[in-house]
Amino acid sequence: MKIKKPKTIFEHINSVNKDIQKLNSVKNEAVKKVTNIIPTNYSLSQNYPNPFNPVTKINYELPKDGKVKLVIYDILGRQIKTLVNNEIKQAGRYTVEFNGTQFASGVYFYRIQAGDFVQVKKMVLIK
Numbered sequence: 001m002k003i004k005k006p007k008t009i010f011e012h013i014n015s016v017n018k019d020i021q022k023l024n025s026v027k028n029e030a031v032k033k034v035t036n037i038i039p040t041n042y043s044l045s046q047n048y049p050n051p052f053n054p055v056t057k058i059n060y061e062l063p064k065d066g067k068v069k070l071v072i073y074d075i076l077g078r079q080i081k082t083l084v085n086n087e088i089k090q091a092g093r094y095t096v097e098f099n100g101t102q103f104a105s106g107v108y109f110y111r112i113q114a115g116d117f118v119q120v121k122k123m124v125l126i127k
Helices: 010-036
Strands: 055-062 066-073 079-089 090-099 106-112 115-127
Touching: 010 066, 055 106, 066 090, 079 090, 079 106
Parallel strands: none
Antiparallel strands: 055 090, 066 079, 066 106, 106 115
16 A cells, blocks of 8 residues: 655645544544443452552442442451541442551451442551
8 A cells, every 4th residue: 555645735734634533533432432331240359559558549349329338447346447438429430549657557457338238358558
């Protein structure tokens, strides 16, 4: 296939503009496909990084709208921090950040409750 050279500057500009429009439409379609995906199951992911110092991220997924509660507990089972407090969330993927600056090194647990779904995971804070 031989590339056709533009005869004037206007043909060149039009050609470049068409290429840019094609790239933008492909990029926008890819973004729409990724962002419109709604999870099919409830999910609570392992925090990352783990062990952490002092900040970690916790991801969770909701297949339908509802109240969500996400709480951090220490090794003795005492509630030390509420990250999400019975907030109504739409179906989708969420990330919450936990900052352990004010807490001692050790093992902590995080628990999510969303509708009938309840799950607990363990994380380690190292200072």
